[in-house]
Amino acid sequence: MVQAAALPRNETGIKTALDLLKQRFGERMQTGAAIREQHGHTTTWIETQAPDAVLFPESTEEVAEIVRVCAAHKVPVIPFGTGTSLEGHVNAPAGGVSVDMARMNRILAVNAQDLDCVVQPGVTREDLNTHLRDQGLFFPIDPGANASLGGMAATRASGTNAVRYGTMKDNVIALEAVMPDGEIIRTAQRAKKTSAGYDLTRLLVGSEGTLGLITELTLRLQGIPEAITAARCSFPSVDAASQAVMMTIQYGIPVARIELLDEVSVKAANAYSKLDLPETPLLLLEFHGSEAGAAEQAETFGAIAEEFGGSDFKATGTTEERNALWQARHDMYWASMGIRPGAKGMSTDVCVPISNLATCVTQAQARAAELGFPAPVVGHVGDGNFHMLLLIDMESAAETARAEDFIGWLNDLAISLDGTCTGEHGIGQGKMPYLAKELGPATRYMRAIKAAIDPDNIMNPGKIF
């Protein structure tokens, strides 16, 4: 495990605030060790830093009350959705209170005519999609985990179908948030576009809880496509697969998903999901459209793939076959774990211009081969984003150090290829040094914004900066 730096604790403030909050929230404030540990625990290699208390507000006004008490006593406030973030976002390095949004889980409005909805931050993406299905609508952002929508906005999440539908930045119309002084703001109206002042919506999206607590989201929705076609195709190399991806996108094929599994991942998938895929780089795709449109997209892709040595191309419009295909992709985490039972996974998240993707993946694979532990690759390659899952023995300081060293090297490589150290996981505690390397002087203005909006640094301190 890796230990993030602890920050100075304001013991007096924390004690006073906890007393006041206990009076106000009673059983909806919890201080037991287990629940505190659970709220500092992330699906990550960073060690738990538990908060001093966990609060369960049920309304925006209650969130504002919590923040006002914490602001008055300079106590850290850490928002908590489902705890699936990967960079230590919910840790409490200076203590303070975790604000668990689980009870703020109401879908407040679905405006089918406008293709939007208004939800509380604790609603998960699966809950929302279940609710929407009967109306023929869906929310397209799918980061894999059944994350809360507030958390997804806070980390600027994306996932497998960002190539067509964009990331959270593209799918949040407006936010309600409680700011560090306890003020409740709305960042925009519900209209589809606006030029009214600074884009506070996009400033809060990806701010990782460091500027305010999201208490309501207005989200863009999509109509469920008439037809969905899935496809897979094997390639002789990552380079060939990347060339096919680039050509597909240049052709303007509005591919909904285009995912890469490298040979290590394919082997793992074959073993775990009892498949018989050729053990070379694989692309998994999905096309959305009318019956004719989706079929035409798949056909055009098939022709492109052939040009780049693609083989074993299979397209299917049936729900069953499609589900089987994506099940293998969704199970990749468990399949990868199967390569080295008992190991823990550390995930990288670099994202580069797509023309640099093959270079980045190939170099990463070459170097990973010397690490002494497996490192399968899966990638949202339509966006140039890929994850290497380093399967390490966390008890081994040597392995952890090699993994950390490798991640640093890969982040630097991505930055040198005009890319970023994080395509979708965020900075959190884990990537702070790389943010500075990546954006240099720009981070000074990020800090200025943070200081202006949260002068006492009570909002999720120790993250991003």
Place this chain on the structure above:
Amino acid sequence: MVQAAALPRNETGIKTALDLLKQRFGERMQTGAAIREQHGHTTTWIETQAPDAVLFPESTEEVAEIVRVCAAHKVPVIPFGTGTSLEGHVNAPAGGVSVDMARMNRILAVNAQDLDCVVQPGVTREDLNTHLRDQGLFFPIDPGANASLGGMAATRASGTNAVRYGTMKDNVIALEAVMPDGEIIRTAQRAKKTSAGYDLTRLLVGSEGTLGLITELTLRLQGIPEAITAARCSFPSVDAASQAVMMTIQYGIPVARIELLDEVSVKAANAYSKLDLPETPLLLLEFHGSEAGAAEQAETFGAIAEEFGGSDFKATGTTEERNALWQARHDMYWASMGIRPGAKGMSTDVCVPISNLATCVTQAQARAAELGFPAPVVGHVGDGNFHMLLLIDMESAAETARAEDFIGWLNDLAISLDGTCTGEHGIGQGKMPYLAKELGPATRYMRAIKAAIDPDNIMNPGKIF
């Protein structure tokens, strides 16, 4: 004409800075009355407030030099693209220097494989598209005017095909900017997506020159579609047309343009463009896709339109007929002027959720009928955004007052319908009071950001706030 408030001038600072800048820039600093007036003149009803000098930098470093001199002497800096903004954005209410980006007009890179390009801010959208055509690429944002890309980013411009391709916020990948202290920053790398820190790209997009000067833009490009089909259809009412638009979008038809002309606009178009359109509300559309795809989209729309009483539906795939159709739309400004020769146009810019569009347009038309001057409507209805062009005699104080009063009423109506006072023109000098009405407490945090980044308020003072 409407006079925006003048702000206190820092005479000593301005004199000192102008002396220093003259020594450095020689003939590339101009102080003649004509050129200064031209740089304070906007295509707007707000009176000119000329800057004290106009500078023509040729590089980012030169922009930084200008800003450093102005920062040292607390002198306003106002960026200038092509002067086509509509809300007094280039006015100099406190004097200072206009920084004309005309000579920063180089296309620095086109990365066809990545569907992106890097340009200087003075490149206009038509220049860029001419340059891209041979490579089968285009930049989709079209605000009508041949604006500079820097200006389009600064005002968060959009226009006719935002319904499919989004606004400038969706099509800027990264910016280089000179900040108020003269520091040069890059807001992001060239990768398609990122979760690295605060979204300074989206903060600068739409900041109207108040936080920094954009000196370079990395933009998303699109492949020119294989087929483009245009269509038109007449409707018995604005409500019927709006219903058809909503259904089209709910069906997931990826319409590229869907524009409304009300009956007054259609009459004007018939007269100006020698057409014979039914004088009822009209929708103009464009579909992008494969040959089969674009045709299928048009056909599906035709069926939807019929359901809502649409008549005289015509679709065409030929370039000639398509151009004729859109020429009429592009000539609407001149056609409208023809309704009342000698009048000047004041444009509104409200944007509402599409389900409220018919209500908003219909109420606006009813009230406009009592104004005593014509007010044709054109609208980017796929986004719920429409413009009423108030054709007034600017010499008449009574008409100007009635127009101002009407615009205020319409902005309030849009806000009450969950919409915004500005879908794409920006706040500038003209809409400051409505920003506060629209977003209330949120504007306090906008001001805090402004004060943190530009403590001396030298960047385009008197705009937005």
